[in-house]
Every structure is written in structure tokens, then in C-alpha cells.
Amino acid sequence: MRIVLTSVLVDDQEKALHFYRDILGFKPKEDIPMGHHRWLTLVAPENPDGVELLLEPDEHPAAKPFKAALVADGIPCTSFGVADVQKEYQRLVELGVIFTQKPAAMGPVTTAVFDDTCGNLIQIAQRH
């Protein structure tokens, strides 16, 4: 058994595609129409056969209050690995991304947390 897919619950798939592709820099992999929505996944450009990130609609009535509660407390819904948090922070800030936590050394990692514009907070982490 392998982990091949993970997902973020997004309020708008097209907006999410723009953010995850054009701002974060992930590469689209699958884009399959499914009724009102799409099966929309992206991968890291340096690892096209790696874990796919599914941009999943947050239509379920429980999804929005759950997301809002996490965002209120500053809790990220997932974490992506980066080589240099400080550098990535500067790059994203220049692109207009809003951070709820600036880079901070937290024991064995340095982390930062930003808003994905689709109702989630995302953490970036660098292992030392």
C-alpha cells in the first residue's frame, strides 16, 4: 500500500488551480470533468510521479464550518516541504500571498503558514 493522493478542500476549483499552479508552482496532472466539478490534481514539478494533490470541492455542509474553525485558530490543513522557508516566504509575499505565521524555528523544523485564498491555511516546512 502506498500513499498516492492527498487533498485540500477548496471553495472554487478554478481559483484554486490558479493559486496552486501559478503562485505555488505545482504542475497540473489530471483534469477530468465530473458533473459540476473536476477531478483536478497537481504534482510537484521535480517529482511528477510523486503524491498527487487533489483540489477537492468543499461542498459538503460540514466542510465550510470545519475549515473556518481551523483558519480562526491559525491551524494549517496540510504541510508542504521546501528547501528554504525564508526564501519561499519572500517569494510568496512578493506575489501577494498573506501569511498568518512568518517563518519561525520550531525545534527540528522551520515553518511558516499562509492563506491559500480558497479557505485554507497551508504550512511550509524545512527540516534542518
Next chain:
Amino acid sequence: MCPFGIMQQHCCMMVVYVIMDLDRLFHALADSTRRRLIDELAERDGQTLFELHVRMMQWHGAGLTRQALSRHLGVLEEVGLLRCEWQWRSKFHFLELEPLRRASAIWLGAYLKKPDRKGSMSHAHRAHERARR
């Protein structure tokens, strides 16, 4: 009812209020977790519950639950040492030093002033008496 009586009553109420205020403030400070929260916010002001929780876990170990942390933050907020502010859709916590300054002005400060040979101890003694009333 003479005006002097009204004044006296008013002053007494002020003293009682100040003492209660000090009691609540020192109660809030009488906990190492809450003092550590003040240290963390002094180092970086304006943190979400998540960031504070991660920082506190490094210091406290796994023993501190998010619920316990929320309660500690509530105690600090009640005495005015903490101010919460919503930015975007997240809640941020900021340190407020005014209650500590007030505590210093109305009681602690008297002990921390340099002794001036004459009368300094009696001044501190009077401050002590006031605090006990």
C-alpha cells in the same frame, strides 16, 4: 448626605477596585505557563493559537492541550494582559503591558524605587499596608 461623605465612599470604592484588580492580575501571573505565554508574545507579538501552541509544546512537552492553552489565554485576556484581534479570518493574540505598568504604579513601584535614606522604608511600609486592605 454631606458632599464629604460621598467623596469618602467614592475613594473607598476606588481602593477596593484597585486591590481586586491587583489580585486578579497576580493570580493571572501566578502560573508558569501563563508567564511563558507572555515571554513568547514578547518575543513575537501577534500570534495565532496554532503558533502559540507549537511554541508552548516545545517548552511544555506534550502535556499542554489546545483547550488548556485556550483557558490560559482567556485568563490573560480577562486581566487585560492579552488583546485579541481578527485579521483576515484568523484570530491573533497581542501582548498588552498596561496592567503591569499599572501594578507598578499603584503598588510594586514603591518597592523598586531607590531608597532615599530618610523615610523610604516607611513609604514602602505604607504601600504594603494599602495593598493588604
